[in-house]
Amino acid sequence: MKQKRIVEAVPNFSEGRRPDVIQAIVDAYNSVDGARVIDHSSDPDHNRTVVTIVGEPEAVSEALFQGIAKAAELIDMDEQRGEHPRIGATDVVPFVPIKNVTMDEAVQLARDLAKRVSEELGIPVYLYAKAATRPDREVLSKIRKGEYEGLKADLEAGKEERFPDFGPPKLGKAGATVIGARPPLIAYNIYLTTDDVSIAKKIARAVRHSSGGLRYVQAMGLLVEGRAQVSMNLLDYTKTPVFRVTELVRREAARYGVGIKSAELVGLIPQQALIDAAQWYLQLDNLTPEGILENHLE
Amino acid sequence: MKQKRIVEAVPNFSEGRRPDVIQAIVDAYNSVDGARVIDHSSDPDHNRTVVTIVGEPEAVSEALFQGIAKAAELIDMDEQRGEHPRIGATDVVPFVPIKNVTMDEAVQLARDLAKRVSEELGIPVYLYAKAATRPDREVLSKIRKGEYEGLKADLEAGKEERFPDFGPPKLGKAGATVIGARPPLIAYNIYLTTDDVSIAKKIARAVRHSSGGLRYVQAMGLLVEGRAQVSMNLLDYTKTPVFRVTELVRREAARYGVGIKSAELVGLIPQQALIDAAQWYLQLDNLTPEGILENHLE
Numbered sequence: 001m002k003q004k005r006i007v008e009a010v011p012n013f014s015e016g017r018r019p020d021v022i023q024a025i026v027d028a029y030n031s032v033d034g035a036r037v038i039d040h041s042s043d044p045d046h047n048r049t050v051v052t053i054v055g056e057p058e059a060v061s062e063a064l065f066q067g068i069a070k071a072a073e074l075i076d077m078d079e080q081r082g083e084h085p086r087i088g089a090t091d092v093v094p095f096v097p098i099k100n101v102t103m104d105e106a107v108q109l110a111r112d113l114a115k116r117v118s119e120e121l122g123i124p125v126y127l128y129a130k131a132a133t134r135p136d137r138e139v140l141s142k143i144r145k146g147e148y149e150g151l152k153a154d155l156e157a158g159k160e161e162r163f164p165d166f167g168p169p170k171l172g173k174a175g176a177t178v179i180g181a182r183p184p185l186i187a188y189n190i191y192l193t194t195d196d197v198s199i200a201k202k203i204a205r206a207v208r209h210s211s212g213g214l215r216y217v218q219a220m221g222l223l224v225e226g227r228a229q230v231s232m233n234l235l236d237y238t239k240t241p242v243f244r245v246t247e248l249v250r251r252e253a254a255r256y257g258v259g260i261k262s263a264e265l266v267g268l269i270p271q272q273a274l275i276d277a278a279q280w281y282l283q284l285d286n287l288t289p290e291g292i293l294e295n296h297l298e
Numbered sequence: 299m300k301q302k303r304i305v306e307a308v309p310n311f312s313e314g315r316r317p318d319v320i321q322a323i324v325d326a327y328n329s330v331d332g333a334r335v336i337d338h339s340s341d342p343d344h345n346r347t348v349v350t351i352v353g354e355p356e357a358v359s360e361a362l363f364q365g366i367a368k369a370a371e372l373i374d375m376d377e378q379r380g381e382h383p384r385i386g387a388t389d390v391v392p393f394v395p396i397k398n399v400t401m402d403e404a405v406q407l408a409r410d411l412a413k414r415v416s417e418e419l420g421i422p423v424y425l426y427a428k429a430a431t432r433p434d435r436e437v438l439s440k441i442r443k444g445e446y447e448g449l450k451a452d453l454e455a456g457k458e459e460r461f462p463d464f465g466p467p468k469l470g471k472a473g474a475t476v477i478g479a480r481p482p483l484i485a486y487n488i489y490l491t492t493d494d495v496s497i498a499k500k501i502a503r504a505v506r507h508s509s510g511g512l513r514y515v516q517a518m519g520l521l522v523e524g525r526a527q528v529s530m531n532l533l534d535y536t537k538t539p540v541f542r543v544t545e546l547v548r549r550e551a552a553r554y555g556v557g558i559k560s561a562e563l564v565g566l567i568p569q570q571a572l573i574d575a576a577q578w579y580l581q582l583d584n585l586t587p588e589g590i591l592e593n594h595l596e
């Protein structure tokens with residue numbers, strides 16, 4: 001049985017206000033057979049839209065190119081303003097391996113697309129995350145430092161450490177684009193049985209990587225609809241799984257005399273992350289994909 | 299997008315020793331396009347083979363008919379002996395709705411197949427489980443009382459309460475077959491952190507339906523490889539879910555000072571049972587099928 005190969009891509013473009021422009025760009029992302037836009041959401045304050053595309057690798061790459069070309073045509077970075085940091089009309093494009101695709105293959109897709117975008121559209125491209133060519137480009141915020149305006153000035157000043165991986169060391173009105181590959185990201189919020197946001201903040205500090213907690217976890221404490229919330233991004237659920245994060249949050253919460261009221265996902269979760277949780281909680285040491293009925297259907 | 303309809307069937311036939319006969323019958327089950335044998339296992343002591351077939355409803359029904367015909371040809375119940383209770387060459391055939399098929403439709407498939415088997419093969423058929431026409435035929439053990447020999451004698455004595463739902467009230471060498479519909483069954487064993495089998499037996503009594511425990515749970519306590527095991531069948535995981543059974547076993551075990559070492563599935567588990575467990579343990583109150591990435595792929 002020949003297995004279908006599936007990648008996801010989550011391009012972010014710098015327009016979240018003009019409905020006609022948003023629709024034209026989403027349509028471009030959705031214009032290729034074999035790739036499908038399954039979600040898109042725009043934030044007017046951020047002036048930004050996030051698109052989720054799934055499909056066969058070649059089709060998704062082609063769809064991304066079409067979307068990037070359309071955004072370059074319709075967005076002028078000299079005029080674009082919004083709360084969210086950005087350096088380009090199409091700001092960032094991560095490839096995410098989903099099914100029968102390795103991370104190495106996703107990295108190659110990112111490099112190939114970066115090359116094509118620079119050559120055919122003249123847009124400077126930076127490789128990031130698993131596709132990064134230098135350690136200081138693994139993290140998006142470092143590439144995006146100073147945003148469009150700051151990057152433009154640095155390139156004009158000839159600062160070589162800011163030169164792109166592909167394309168000219170100079171920004172046009174479409175700015176620059178960051179392309180890369182990463183594991184699926186899980187955006188995950190846990191609501192506590194308290195309205196004391198200071199507890200959520202303490203728990204966030206305890207569990208997140210940056211302050212000594214679990215690797216691949218970003219976290220902050222918020223007050224949402226009158227309830228303390230630990231808001232998290234899980235950057236690699238295969239290494240730092242949802243259940244372990246949850247149980248550490250639960251233990252830290254108990255130390256402050258509170259519990260977990262409920263939890264929610266923002267966006268999509270890979271099915272395997274849920275199956276991993278079931279396996280751990282139920283202690284099914286020997287569960288295999290073959291043990292799941294649906295894996296025997298086409 | 300037209301959704302494929304999938305049923306599972308788990309026919310049991312009364313041969314677990316002669317490899318050539320087993321293979322011929324499994325081949326018959328596997329001879330229809332659109333239905334596929336995904337598992338079969340034979341037990342020589344039981345002298346019985348369990349086959350798992352999945353596919354489109356019509357194709358699975360046809361495959362079942364072919365398998366039942368072949369077993370009737372190759373197995374002589376006047377000679378067959380084994381540890382497992384049985385009344386026919388093909389002993390029992392449950393239909394299990396898997397995807398885009400309702401239980402009512404599975405019941406109809408069972409009735410249609412029962413009618414065809416009785417008419418074309420002359421084999422008496424009893425309807426059981428959700429397809430039962432009488433309350434006393436919901437449970438297999440009651441239909442199978444006295445096994446092939448006892449049923450044969452009762453029918454010869456003209457006992458009307460034992461007459462089949464379809465076909466002649468009289469057994470030939472193929473015996474009788476029980477056909478029905480049921481939800482997916484999960485065979486689930488929990489190993490305790492003790493070798494004291496009396497604790498496993500006490501827990502089994504506490505959690506099983508027959509002695510006052512959870513509905514849709516059958517359980518017994520065993521000693522398996524030097525470790526106490528609570529061995530269970532979960533007859534309807536949508537009503538009595540795996541996680542609730544597990545947590546009740548855990549609580550009862552704690553009362554005797556022991557814990558759960560690990561758990562195992564025997565055979566296949568429907569994916570939804572694992573996703574339900576993840577949702578419960580992670581407290582993901584608002585998880586929907588749309589929230590799972592794979593459900594957006596074809």
